[in-house]
Amino acid sequence: MVAKTAYSLSLLYGRMNMGEKAVEFAKLNLNNQETSNTLDRAYLVLGDAYYKTALYDSASIYLNKSLCSEDEYTKAGAYMRLADIAKKQGKLETALEMERKYSFYLNRVQQKQQNVAIVTTEKNIIIQRKQLEYKANLNQFYYYMITGIAIFLSLFFILWKKHRKEKSNFEQKEIELNKKLEDLLQQKNEQINLLQEEIARHNNNQAERDSLKEELHRLKTERQALLNESYEHSEVHVKMKRIIQAYKKTDKSSEHFNEEDWKQLIAETDVRWNNITIRLAAKYPLSQDEICLCCLHLTDIPTSHFRYLMECSRDAIYKKGKRILEQKMKCTDKSISLRDFLEQFLLK
Template sequence: MKSNTLAILILAYCILVACTRTSPNAQLVQADSLMQKFPDSALRFLQKIRPEELNSLEDRAYHALLLTEVKDKNFIQQTEDSQIRIAVQYYDSIKDIPMQAKSYYYWGCIRRDQNNHPEALKKFFTAITHAQNISDNKLAGYIYNNIANLYLLQRLNEQADSIYQITERLAIQEKDSNLLADVLSQRGMIDINRGKEYYSEAEQKILLAFKISRHIAQRNLMAKTAYSLSLLYGRMNMGKEAVEFAKLSLNNQDNVKMLYRGYLLLGDAYYKTVQYDSALIYLNKALYSRDHSTKAGIYMRLADIAQKQGKLEQALEMERKYSAYLDSAQQKQQGAAIVITEKNILIQRKQSEFKTNLGQLYYYITTGTAFFLALFLVLLKCYKKKVIYYKQKEIEMGKKLEEVLRQKNEQISFLQKEIALHHYSQTEKQTLKEELHILKTERQALLKESYEHSEVCVKMKRIIQSYKKTDKSNERFDEEDWKQLIAETDIRWNDITIRLAAKYPLSQDEIYLCCLHLTDIPTSHFRYLMECSRDAIYKKGKRILEQKMKCTDKSISLREFLEQFL
């Protein structure tokens, strides 16, 4: 009994633990709330939290993510990824997609700071996949921006600009002024690299970015856009403006890493305004930079100044250092590695999608095939029923028409005999003749209806409609069809083809043309059935009238002549 009670208590405890979800540490939530507007305060707050205060895996992962994020926002270069790995492993294990997106994004930022651009690109692509799955367009914008920055660093300008355009659309959609200003500034830099003909476009983009950064009072963004403007005006030989914006960039720069590039920019601007002493001050300040590309630019300018001042030995020494640092910077270029990484990522993604969807594909193919086969069989059965129904209707209609025609013919024959054999008064004869005329008219209408429902007439209409729609037809009017047309014409018009052939020396083709003229088909459509030009049809009709039928009246047509012959 005691063992049963103990088992129940243990089971109840397990259920309680499983169903209870601990809420995140309140201090972490508070630090997260400070992240966007006060990243420096958030950093100090997080640094005060002691490890023993983080009681759960969730808290430790959340703390690791926030600490990585806040350092990135405070422009602290991170080369160690042990913290962010804690977050990635935890959020991957519980499949928390929003947090997975952020974790992989900041892991990519660390790889970027390590100058391991191919690995950074892998992390960013993983992050963008998660962000798109939850439609987090704001985060997606920042991820795309970082991807484009990596391309731009490797001078893959076209690829960078295409990604920046996506980022720009997302920034506008999310009304993110910070991101929009940053993107416009970067796109302006691409235009600068394209050459003089693009300087005007570059100026428009960067001035708009500078205006936005001033409006939102974002110091680092102002520093970045002012830097871009100074670089542009330096290229445009507007030295005064280049110096002004270079100073503005330095005054607003909080990022130490960017500070040395700012010194180089201001030194370069002073050099272009022939203020060599001022240029030397800032160029020497910039020498503390560890970036080989920046140092190459510094030594290039120092060599130029030494040469201008007649210090040839110093100029040669500066040029030697310039070449050394330039070679080193070029060796660090990872453009080819990034392109290979991108291809590998796309291949892996496609393979993963293929494996994931293979089962579904088989299911959809099997289900779809079965469905369409069943649908086809049903439609085929319906079609056959419909064909049989219409054929029966045609047969019934044909029989009715034949019966009515037989009756009309008998009535006409009877009236003709009555008029010929009996001596009726003039009034009675006139009445009988009128009755006979009505019967003949009704008979003609029945014959017309019978002709219009005939197979040959229906086929002629199909061929004509096909030519009118597509200028071609899969069917053609063959010899059997012409024989059927002659038979139908003779039924309708009292053996007219026999009478025409007896009176005029007409060829087979000329008989065919006469039959077509006795239908209701326009003359312009005859060419579709006789497979010749419209002009040939008119010439043939004229030749029949003039040479075969000896008709001298030029105003009469073949159709009119045939109607008189009836």
């Protein structure tokens, strides 16, 4: 830091024709050189300072020392001052020799500067070319990106419309199927009612009564099949299947079985199994939660999947079923499950 400051002050005082100050700071610059790389330049500065104070012998000593430098600019500066000193001392031949060397190194410096300028220009041209290429590639990237996004959005819109159409068609088919099932159920119920009246009228004809009872059993079987099919297409059954499938795939579901869903399940179970929840509640002191568990046992859903709908552990469901059997239904047979008990209850 001291060397750089002294170097700058020496040059400044030299330009102001304050030779003694220039020499003072040139010496300070020389004494504080830490590396040999800048030592030759320091000799040149001190020699130049002595030159400006007309101490030509001292100036020549330091200027000649600076000629050891590999820097052609330093050599050119030294030969220029040595040529001036030779002229002032009347050494014309020496002055001419110094001027020739000065011109030689000056040309070398100028040539290098030109080469540097050419290289710099070429670099700038390359940089500009690369920038143009980058802009062109960037524009191309934006074009492909925008085109890709447009294609993706178009495909998404087409698929979304197709999905909506398919969903609408599916819902329409479900509505038509449910209406058809309701009509068939109504027909079966009417046929069963008529047949029961017919059986009552043939009270004295056992053969006719047996034939009519067989027909009644067939109609009830067909009605039960229709009820089962109607249940499988019901909204509550479809939602249960969705929730179970979601848990099986990702161990979670965005849908949950709420209070309205449980009410719907109870209503569907009563329609399907001849008001079984009403009969159960009338005979056993079951809570609403226990009725819901009984309804699940009357579905085709495996017991291991109940936890997805009731949002509790399998162990909790097992214990609840056991408590219903033992405490509420007073069943002492350990081999009978709640599902078995309910199926037997349906036959009563």
